[in-house]
Amino acid sequence: MFVGDETAQEEDALHVFLLMGKEYRISRSIRAQWFFQQFNSTLPHPKPHDELIDSNEELEVLSVISNNLDNCGPYRLVPSTHITFIGRRYRFVFCLDISPSLATVDIQSGTVITDEAFEKFKNCLSGLVAPFSVPGNNIVLFPELYITVLAYTSILNPEAPQVLIQGCLVTEQNVNTVLELVHDQLTELEDFLAKTTSTLYCDTSDEINRTESDQRGMSSNSVTLMSPEAGPISILKNTLLALQLLPGNASAGAVVITDGVFALPDASAVDSLLAQLRASTVCCSFIKVGSGFHAHCSLGYVPHCDMMQFIAMASSGAYLAKAPPVSREGRRVDGGDEFTMNLYHKALLCWNFQRDFDLSKIDSWIGDCLELSEEDLAWALKGKRSISYALSEWEQNAMQPSMRKRHLEAKLHTSITSVLSVRLREGYSIQDVSLAKGGKQLQVRLTIPWKHNVQIEYLAHSSWPLCTTNCMTHVEVTIEAPYEFLHDVTYPTKQPFTSGYRTLVVRRFRQTMRSLQSTDEMLVHLHSFSSNPSYYTIPDSAKKGVPLFHLPPNSNNPVLSLQHGRKSSKSQESQFAVFWKPVFSLDTTGWQRWMHCHRIGLVLEHDVPLPKNLHLPMENDCSSAIQCRMALSSLNSLFRNWSSFVLLENHSYIKFITSKNPEDAPLSFCIARITATRGPCIVIKVAFLGGTAGYMRNEIVSDLKTMLSQITAPLGVKPQKAQIKGKISSV
């Protein structure tokens, strides 16, 4: 810790704004690491304008604010300091819901909701593109915004366009053109949908029409109505796909503009959806159209605000019940170059892992309810009936008092920072950080919303200051939930619940708890890499290029390739395999919990010559497959040379990252896995053990990419053999 004369005048920082680097995405664990590194130390002064803008640092301090406005530093980072991260590059996918449920009159706003959806999109986008500066520093920021606009409708028709705009860089100059384009396409789509629904409507109501259309054949068969339960899932699936097609080195955000007339099928769907969102580190925000719940809303169309709020909260996104227009005139009044952050900057561009602060992005249900038109209010007053009172009472009744129950406790042989980064990757957010026991113990409280009103609290503490060797972290898991939920999940029920939904909730909860434990075990396992020499000493056979494992034919269970005559379980290989077998068996979808993941897409050159009659089916009605064996084998040999050893041929490769002193244990390792080993399209996933420095990762990945672009298939005639066409995205 820094001790000096200045400490006397040091002020506690209230709020720190950080600008993230541009070259590659700054992962959440790096952000957390920064926080713990700077913890209790003096913050540097923000750099001057040009230096800051051109800086290549991962994180730059943009501004520091304290309670005392007169003082201008130095500031100290304390546990209560709010830290807000702002990126230089963002990718957003806007998904406008235009299902028929939006073609409803909303009496409170006096519009048809479909019109409102575009209005709110317009407000939001024009707000986002406006330049802004953070409080405490008047540098004007113009983050790059790449957007894709999708339209979602529950009427599936192959003719309906669903992608309105793809991969567009929006600026203040072109925003109106973009909006106009979206508007034109939206109205076109609405006309189209209206036509489709009215024909559907006629088909069912008129007997004559129905028979007629039957004779006409396929016209209405291509139209399928999707259940509203599938809504959020397919919206977010499309959104995630669209996000993957945008620049990878940008912070990702999904903004769904919807009326909330949908639901998720069950607890497992919620879980997998959230897992997907968190895995791809997407902040999912909702802009609600239509008024909040009121008893006289259209029959059957009850918006599910709780669910939108929950998803937004769980993926650290925002929930905006109102999306007011941002007035440009208002900004000018403040004085020439004043660019204060507007609602949309705060809600969609800022990210912070401190929960309480993050919650400010969620408009409350209560506020949503009180959204009454003047006319309604006037009527209420005339009728001497206080709506606001009634609603607050309602709120109170729906509130369920939460109880706390400790679920499990454990000691983990790893550093607190790695535990925290795993949890942060899983979507936990930091509730508070404190130094206990007279500054000897660091205590971090993390929380994650698991279900509406159910929250998992994860308390980790370890000794302070953090030591680098042989660290130990104590963790405690507490559940905060209403009595009824705790009762359901705690006591094994004698008779099963009659409701499937309820059973599923309990089952999912137990699974979550189990996976929490196994994730921690895996973490300890992975981080024990450099502590045990037998884990990083490569056996001779593997050094020669023999894969450590092989897959026996017709089996998915890898078998350790042993040299003949050395079958004892004490052999070097088996010791080595103790560590690597679990690494091998990890599923790539879960990698990002422990590791930094990068993704490289490839298209392989096909074998020459191509089979004859390629486009004609053979006698048995099968088309001949295109093989890429030559390209694949050269890819393999590249990886064999690149890696330290081969885990499984054509599948997984390990490369150690050595420290500067070759005598020391390797710092870390990275794993490359080739997925989809057959077709011409191949994805290589490269993952680094958590805590590997960003520049190192970036260097290795870009080296690999250069190498990949240079290889050719051995029998190649043309120079561009194993052509790399993919784009590289890091997660």
Place this chain on the structure above:
Amino acid sequence: MDLCDPVSIILVTAGSRGQSLLFRYPFIPPCQTERREKEIPKNRFALAKVEENTDTRNFSGIKDGHLIGFSDCTLANILSPNSDACGTKFELKVDEVLFVGHPMLAYERHDREFKRSDSSSRKDDVMMKLFNVVFVLQASVEPSVVHCYHDLSKRIAIALKHEEIRYRYLSSEREAMLSVHDEMSSMPEDCAESPFQHILPRSKLARDFKDVFKSLCATGSVRLKINGWVNVSFCLPHKVHNLNQGTIHVKPEAIHKSLAAIRPYHTLLFLVDKEYLVPSLPGDCSPAVTRLVKMASPLKSFQTLSQDTDIPLSQVFAIAAHLVYWGMATIVFPLCESNVYVVAPNSSTSISSPLVEEFTSRFLRMSLHNVLSKFSLPAPLSGHKDPLGLPQQQAEQVQMVVWMLQRRLLIQLHTYVFLVPTVQSDQWPNSQTGGLGLEERKVRWIFGDSFPDGRSSFAADEQEAAENEAHPELEEELKSLTYAERKSVLLVPAALDPEDLKLFTRLTPYFRGNHHLEEVMYYENLTRSQLLTLIEKFRDVLFSCQHEDPVTLYFYNR
């Protein structure tokens, strides 16, 4: 005819061709007036009748549920306001007739920043300036009904405007209607057929208006798709909550009040069959609604329902409130054996009541009056159970109770507990409260601590020093009680048991007669027997009485 029913629905537009009444429903079938005119020559001595006829000609107002005396031209004139008045409520009263509407400008100059591509090239021949969908009501109708009709008119207007901008829907319908009017006016005079009759088959909008009118009169709820696309959905609470042929009339204010007071231990009782309700919902309605409707049962509380359906409680409340507003359901306490039911005081017990027949057709060989008579004295449901009865008989009994609750023939009584001190306040050693009459004290017991003149609290403060030192740990909890109450509680023998006293002090806030036993059980997580044992132990200071839950009471029009 119900006072809430509309008399007529009228569509008026104003534009380049002046104001015109495009459509009205119901139009007076010309055959009726014809017949009346034809009658006159038949009865040549009926002079009086001729006078009556002239009377009707001059009469303008509502007769036999028809709007009479206003020519289409007059209506068109009076119902198309100045463009300044557009977008606001339109209310016009002519004698006994009330016109309610929401006039709208068809196009506004700076309507949108992003105009449709075709709107700029729109030809001037359309020139429809404004339109107004007007409901004709009887002037004596309640203001809240007027508000509801304005709401419906506004909804339709918003939808029409949207479709007009999107598709020029209203313009094309207008042209269709105007062409019929033109055709009819070019016909010879003696052809007295109404043009509106001819509009119906040629205009979808006219048919929609006819459906709106008919469903308003029949059920009070409207579900309409303007141009097959925009949903307009409305319910007239005054009509929807009319039960038992109008004997029970629930006011919308009461509905709102009861909705504000629902608790997690209440549940939904459906007034319509689930088999009817689920298909009547729109196909793309909130899935949570259908899920809840499928899972709901009058035996499960909202709390259980929330767990069973995996829908948050607040959302369950929202859906319940929604269904209650639409007259699909009502709020009750879940059925269980300890529930006490009694015949509702205002239920119709007449022998000729149509309910009698309905009941017999639903439950074979059962008489409604026979069953109702069993409920003339309040008793728990388990008391009605025949100990030798078969399970299916019991199930049928539950069905009967549900049936009677749906028709509001039964009310449920809850037990409320009051804390009544045995120690008189004038036994206080140094107080001058002798003047306090017995009556005033009673008042105070019932209204809790809020004593009119604040004298008692002052007196109690003086007593702080003389606080019973035997139970210092309970001081905090018992602070909400007055001195006399504290004293009397501690005099009860059961107070010697610290466990009992602890529970009692925890529950004292509920002993002010505002919370029934079931509520105490829910909020304090107690079983009925635990609670009843405690009340029995402290019976010296507790006084219990039975009455209805105010929440469910709202549905009984009392």
